[in-house]
Amino acid sequence: MSRPIRTLNYSIFLLALLALAGCQSESGKPAAAVAAAAVATSHSDLLARGEYLIRTTGCNDCHTVGYAESQGTLPKDQWLKGSPLGYNGPWGTTYAPNLRLRLHEMTEVQWLEFSANLRTRPIMPDFAVRAMTEEDRRAIFRFVQSLGPAGEQAPAYLPPGQTPPAPYFGLILPPPPTEASPPEKAVASAPGP
Numbered sequence: 001m002s003r004p005i006r007t008l009n010y011s012i013f014l015l016a017l018l019a020l021a022g023c024q025s026e027s028g029k030p031a032a033a034v035a036a037a038a039v040a041t042s043h044s045d046l047l048a049r050g051e052y053l054i055r056t057t058g059c060n061d062c063h064t065v066g067y068a069e070s071q072g073t074l075p076k077d078q079w080l081k082g083s084p085l086g087y088n089g090p091w092g093t094t095y096a097p098n099l100r101l102r103l104h105e106m107t108e109v110q111w112l113e114f115s116a117n118l119r120t121r122p123i124m125p126d127f128a129v130r131a132m133t134e135e136d137r138r139a140i141f142r143f144v145q146s147l148g149p150a151g152e153q154a155p156a157y158l159p160p161g162q163t164p165p166a167p168y169f170g171l172i173l174p175p176p177p178t179e180a181s182p183p184e185k186a187v188a189s190a191p192g193p
């Protein structure tokens with residue numbers, strides 16, 4: 001059942017290749033048209049890839065209000081508009097910014113440079129974005145741009161020592177180790193010979 005279909009697909013592929021070869025040998029113009037078609041396809045591929053990455057690499061978990069609560073079913077027009085949920089710890093309090101507004105301010109070239117060197121405070125996994133291929137970061141840009149600018153800015157960062165208004169997550173660390181009588185000190189303070 002599947003074999004004739006595969007053979008058919010293969011024949012169509014061969015025919016397409018032959019047709020392309022024919023076009024290119026006639027003049028440069030059809031080749032340019034073919035190249036333009038390839039760019040158009042790759043833009044839609046990038047959009048699909050960008051959506052897939054945003055959906056699967058967790059960006060919505062923090063940058064989209066209500067995404068987790070909706071079990072990932074929130075419509076795309078609600079995505080990445082930032083969140084008023086604070087992340088409080090020794091670094092202060094951070095808020096996942098509105099990426100729809102942020103990326104709208106940038107050109108693709110600026111985003112590629114910015115995202116390749118992304119350094120943020122916690123709890124953003126900036127290392128994950130830095131580890132993405134340029135094509136993946138381009139795909140994210142294309143997709144977020146295609147959503148258009150929307151929503152408000154997230155609250156501004158608060159420095160350490162300030163208690164943020166609810167709602168926020170708080171990271172409680174154990175107290176730092178004290179220097180009281182570690183074994184080396186005891187030895188050092190023992191009377192010498």
Ligand code: HEC
Binds near residue numbers: 054059060119122124
């Ligand atoms: C665990 C929560 C969390 C996840 C997951 C997350 N972010 Fe963030 N993101 C944040 C927070 C919080 C900040 C703000 C950090 C700061 O204030 O320095 C931030 C900042 C950023 C910034 C910097 C914006 C600027 O203007 O400086 C970018 C870009 C970004 N995130 C993109 C992404 C992308 C793309 C993903 C998915 C791959 C993602 N984030 C996943 C929480 C998160």
